[in-house]
Amino acid sequence: MANKADLLPPLKPIPMKDRVSMVFIKYGEIDVLDGAFVVVDVNGVRTHIPVGSVACLMLQPGTRVSHAAAALAARVGTLLVWVGEAGVRLYASGQPGGARSDRLLYQAKLALDDTARLRVVRKMYALRFGEEPPTRRSVEQLRGIEGARVRKMYQILAKRFMIQWDGRKYNPEQWDASNVVNRCLSAATACLYGITEAAVLAAGYAPAIGFIHTGKPLSFVYDIADLFKFDTVVPVAFQVAAKPVPQPEREVRLKCRDSFRKTKILERIIPVIEEVLAAGEVAMPEPAPEAVPPAIPNPENIGDVGHRS
Numbered sequence: 472m473a474n475k476a477d478l479l480p481p482l483k484p485i486p487m488k489d490r491v492s493m494v495f496i497k498y499g500e501i502d503v504l505d506g507a508f509v510v511v512d513v514n515g516v517r518t519h520i521p522v523g524s525v526a527c528l529m530l531q532p533g534t535r536v537s538h539a540a541a542a543l544a545a546r547v548g549t550l551l552v553w554v555g556e557a558g559v560r561l562y563a564s565g566q567p568g569g570a571r572s573d574r575l576l577y578q579a580k581l582a583l584d585d586t587a588r589l590r591v592v593r594k595m596y597a598l599r600f601g602e603e604p605p606t607r608r609s610v611e612q613l614r615g616i617e618g619a620r621v622r623k624m625y626q627i628l629a630k631r632f633m634i635q636w637d638g639r640k641y642n643p644e645q646w647d648a649s650n651v652v653n654r655c656l657s658a659a660t661a662c663l664y665g666i667t668e669a670a671v672l673a674a675g676y677a678p679a680i681g682f683i684h685t686g687k688p689l690s691f692v693y694d695i696a697d698l699f700k701f702d703t704v705v706p707v708a709f710q711v712a713a714k715p716v717p718q719p720e721r722e723v724r725l726k727c728r729d730s731f732r733k734t735k736i737l738e739r740i741i742p743v744i745e746e747v748l749a750a751g752e753v754a755m756p757e758p759a760p761e762a763v764p765p766a767i768p769n770p771e772n773i774g775d776v777g778h779r780s
Contacts, residue, residue: 482523484548484567484774487673488738490526492666492731495724498533501540508543510534523547526737527669529554529662541565548778550669554661561661561689568672568777576756578676578691578748587751591682594750598698598743614683624701632713651719652712658720659704660696662727664689667696670740675777695744703730741775 499510499518508522522528522543527550530536536551544551544565551565581587592613596604600620604613622638629636634652641649641657649657671678671692681690683697707726716722731737772778 482543482546483772484546484673484778485523486773487526487670487741487775490524490737492525492728492737493527493529493662494520494525495529495531496520496534497531500535500537501528501530502537503539503543508540522549525549527552527665529665532556546779548673548774550665550672552665552668554665561664564668566672567669567779568675570772570779571675571776573755573758574675574776575677575680577753578680580756581748581751581753582680582682584751584753587753588682591747591751594747595683595694595698598747599701610683617683625705628706628709632709634709634713652709655708655712655719655723656705658723659708659727660700662724662731663696663700663704664692666731666737667699667740668692670737671695671744673775673777674741674744675775676744695740695747698743698747699734699736699740703727703734703736 496510499512501508501510503509504511504517507517508520509517510520511517520528528544530551530553532555541551545567548567550567553562553564554560555562581591589610592610593604596613596617599617605616608616625639626636629652636652637650639653639656641653668678668689676691678689678692679687681687681694684690684693687693704723704727707730708723711719711722711726
């Protein structure tokens with residue numbers, strides 16, 4: 472007798488722009504039961520999650536993931552991100568992208584060329600602040616100018632929401648030691664980093680190859696997320712921190728999700744990535760003349776270029 476799964480059409484990723492941003496999961500076993508991606512709680516209650524239409528799943532402490540669930544998430548191009556309590560630590564992530572080496576080589580070529588890298592950084596500055604950066608400045612000088620402007624923007628938001636602001640201070644090993652506004656900011660940026668990493672992978676690029684940020688597993692994710700941070704999650708964090716709420720980190724996550732939907736951020740991230748990299752004025756590398764094409768051509772993919780069919 473044929474397996475039910477064999478009678479269904481093959482699963483294919485849908486484009487990132489057509490997905491919802493994220494779903495947080497806590498205290499449950501994630502599995503595939505009767506063909507559905509479900510979370511089973513301690514009482515045996517199943518909650519169905521439409522995994523193929525979600526950009527990333529943020530897995531909090533108390534979750535277990537079966538092999539079948541991880542495999543299904545990979546097939547539909549949904550990023551699994553293991554986070555800490557309240558979503559403010561990022562421990563590890565799955566990788567549903569990686570289907571295009573040409574994009575990876577293109578990104579690396581831009582990052583290794585000093586002139587191209589400076590052009591990319593200048594474009595990021597222009598997109599972030601809405602004006603062209605000062606001329607004849609190095610990447611290090613632009614980073615310093617950017618840092619000063621960002622600190623000023625934090626001060627302006629703190630004044631607007633009437634919050635005491637002593638700077639962006641946090642200890643990854645002692646999150647509870649931070650004040651409320653810093654904990655809210657950490658929770659908010661974790662949400663943004665999750666969906667940005669999902670978009671970077673879906674577009675076929677490497678999260679680690681950054682232009683402003685370097686030397687970290689998510690350097691490029693931080694580069695791109697910074698372009699959206701003050702339009703989306705940072706005001707949300709200050710807004711929540713300004714009011715007495717019992718679970719501020721949870722409130723931040725809910726409001727970030729609403730902000731992502733309102734600003735249509737998943738429709739914007741990949742086009743912005745392409746715009747930023749195009750500023751480097753470097754052509755996409757051509758395949759080597761001795762390269763061998765695939766023996767069996769890949770089927771047409773309805774998802775993004777970094778998704779596997």
